[in-house]
Amino acid sequence: MPVCVLVLKDWSDAASLQTKLKAQALPLLQSVLVPPEGGDGQLPDEGDGATGLQCELIDRVELLNPNLARQRRQRGMARWLMPFGFLAGLTFTQITTLETFSALGTWAQPMIGGLLGMGSGLMGSYAAAASVPSDNEDGVRILRNRHQEKRWLLLLETPTGIEPPWQLLQSARPIQVVRLSEL
Template sequence: MAICVLVLAERDHADQLNEQLKAAETPLTRCELIQPATNSETQPERTASEPKGNGNPLQSMDIDSIERLSPKLTRSRRQKLMAVWLLPFGFIFGIFITLSTDMDTFASYGTLGASIIGGLLGLVSGWMGSYAAAISVKIPNAEDVRILRNRHDQGQWLLLLETPMGIELPWKVLREANPLALTSLSEL
């Protein structure tokens, strides 16, 4: 699958490109329009609810709702996936360590109580480990994503396109749209 992001000055360019891709019957698995950041310095030419033209305009989205362009979402998903196996492993390992050592830290709770407390401590360490593991992994295309987020903050529209596996993006059509920038995020 090929994934690219076009940086566009106006929303109309995205709608026109979407119509061209539909007319050319380009198979896309994703075609998402990201509205620019709005603050006092950078105001988009139109808001997401006011597309010009007829036809079927693209729905605009917030950049933080798209995982490929949001490091926070990527990290959160990775942490949850790590927790799925680190929490049970930590619990079981905590029980095992408590039973296999002669530590009397929780001896007043009896053998079963001490093992359960050891398991709970292992569970907590697994939870903390899932956060540490999620933070330590480098995000793919981090530099490209940072540049795209800066363009977004400058008040420019982003159009994310993704094709199915084995199908190339129509690069000629994309370049003819005269985007301000064209960034390829990945090819798998």
């Protein structure tokens, strides 16, 4: 899905661009306005074009926060690695003649091995999720720097195969347009 983020001077530029996009009936999967840092995250109460514009803090937008993407990857990997770790620990305990936890009984020893394997799967999901870099790191770093410079960010995500209307976006006179790699 093509994603582009426009860096704008103020919210009125974003609101007027949003009304133009609605007039063109462009199918947008996501249209999120990120207020500058230090703001309260609320749009001014003027009502001219701000209706329907979703306003979010930068730390809540997954495309602009690498930590959220990493947490999502970790949860997905844990969903697979923990059951396989349990089975591996259970199998390892059964096929070896080690009796590390023999004092707990014949049923508890394989279960302890399975639980230790599940814990290893959980640790592996954290390590694997942290080791995968994002393709968008440079673009996200640029956008977070502009956000700290008290600039408004407008994130637009279009469906696969549909390009954003570049001429219309340039007519809003953004300070910068950052195209994040397709997801």
